[in-house]
Amino acid sequence: MVEYVTTQRGVITDAIYPEAVNMFAINLFRTLPPSSNPNGAEFDPEEDEPTLEAAWPHLQLVYEFFLRFLESPDFQPNSAKKYIDQKFVLQLLELFDSEDPRERDFLKTTLHRIYGKFLGLRAYIRKQINNIFYSFIYETEHHNGIAELLEILGSIINGFALPLKDEHKVFLLKVLLPLHKVKSLSVYHPQLAYCVVQFLEKDPSLTEPVIKCLLKFWPKTHSPKEVMFLNELEEILDVIEPAEFQKVMEPLFFSVGEMCFKPSFSSG
Numbered sequence: 001m002v003e004y005v006t007t008q009r010g011v012i013t014d015a016i017y018p019e020a021v022n023m024f025a026i027n028l029f030r031t032l033p034p035s036s037n038p039n040g041a042e043f044d045p046e047e048d049e050p051t052l053e054a055a056w057p058h059l060q061l062v063y064e065f066f067l068r069f070l071e072s073p074d075f076q077p078n079s080a081k082k083y084i085d086q087k088f089v090l091q092l093l094e095l096f097d098s099e100d101p102r103e104r105d106f107l108k109t110t111l112h113r114i115y116g117k118f119l120g121l122r123a124y125i126r127k128q129i130n131n132i133f134y135s136f137i138y139e140t141e142h143h144n145g146i147a148e149l150l151e152i153l154g155s156i157i158n159g160f161a162l163p164l165k166d167e168h169k170v171f172l173l174k175v176l177l178p179l180h181k182v183k184s185l186s187v188y189h190p191q192l193a194y195c196v197v198q199f200l201e202k203d204p205s206l207t208e209p210v211i212k213c214l215l216k217f218w219p220k221t222h223s224p225k226e227v228m229f230l231n232e233l234e235e236i237l238d239v240i241e242p243a244e245f246q247k248v249m250e251p252l253f254f255s256v257g258e259m260c261f262k263p264s265f266s267s268g
Contacts, residue, residue, distance in 0.1 A: 012074040020069050021083035027062045029091045032098055035142065050144075053100040063106040070113045077117045084114060086124050093128050096145030108148040112155065126171070129153065133175050141182055150191035157198040164203050172199050173209055180217040185225060193232040200239055207244035211236070215255050230256075 036051045053059060069075065092114075095107055115125050129149050136143045153176075160168055176199075179185070179192055200207055214233065219225040233252075237245070 012069065012072055012076075014079055017080050018083050020066065021080070021088065024062060024066045025088070025091070028059060028095065032095070035097075035099060035144070050101055051099040053098065053103055056100065056102060059103065060106070063103075063110065067106070067110060067113065070110070070117065075117070081118060081120065084118060084121075086121065089114065089121055089125055090128060093125075093132065096132070096149060097143055099144050104145050104148045107145070108152055112152050115152070115156065126156070130171060130175055133179060137175075137178050137182060141184065146179075147188035147191050150188055150195055154191060154194045154198060157195055157202070160202060162202060164199075168199075169203070169206065172196070172206065173213065177210065177213040177217070180214065180229070185228060189228045189232070193235055196232065197235050197239055200236060204241045204244050207236070207240045208247045211248040211252060215251060218255060 033051070089111075092107065092111060096104060098104055098107070111125070115122055129152075132143065132149065133146070136146060157168075176192065176195055179188070185192075196210060200210060211233075214229060218229055233256075
């Protein structure tokens with residue numbers, strides 16, 4: 001089936017859409033088992049082995065078929081939108097909490113393709129990712145798919161039109177930046193820093209509120225976390241404009257200087 005939908009033209013007829021979406025839903029939408037790994041800072045991605053999905057060979061085939069289906073030149077979003085709807089997207093997003101990194105990787109590509117092809121679902125997808133982040137920051141501090149969701153957002157932010165809408169700026173300041181507070185920051189920090197830098201490249205006027213927010217969340221005692229913040233700061237300084245740097249220079253130098261003199265700090 002995977003090969004057939006990849007190599008043959010004209011095979012995706014109107015009758016195929018409900019069947020393909022239904023096959024995906026029946027095989028993949030399921031209640032995930034409770035996490036076997038610790039939450040928050042206790043989770044170490046290098047030490048704690050993820051629980052791999054026993055049925056993965058079967059699930060992988062379904063993911064591969066559905067991706068080829070979405071990517072086919074014959075695929076018509078107008079014919080598919082009755083079936084790939086908000087409910088479908090919500091159930092897809094729930095799977096991002098899977099412990100199996102192989103599944104999360106397929107989910108990332110699948111959601112990215114859906115975001116690209118279904119303009120009417122874009123705002124809804126962003127809103128639901130926003131909700132996942134809110135719950136992660138303020139309630140659970142545990143979710144396996146934060147890095148993958150941020151990776152998708154990096155591409156989405158890159159495509160934002162200028163001038164940036166207020167809702168996108170609010171998302172940066174109220175959702176993305178508070179992700180720096182969570183204990184398990186190291187699991188997703190590279191993807192988060194990339195998103196922040198994307199915003200500043202789009203709109204340099206956001207530099208001052210972003211730097212002030214980072215300084216507010218700056219870790220007081222945790223040296224490895226301080227190094228992450230410093231690395232992000234370096235990425236930001238690479239892209240900001242001189243006029244924006246002038247606005248944040250004083251508090252920035254004060255904070256970095258204060259940190260360097262702490263006995264707990266080691267950059268090596």
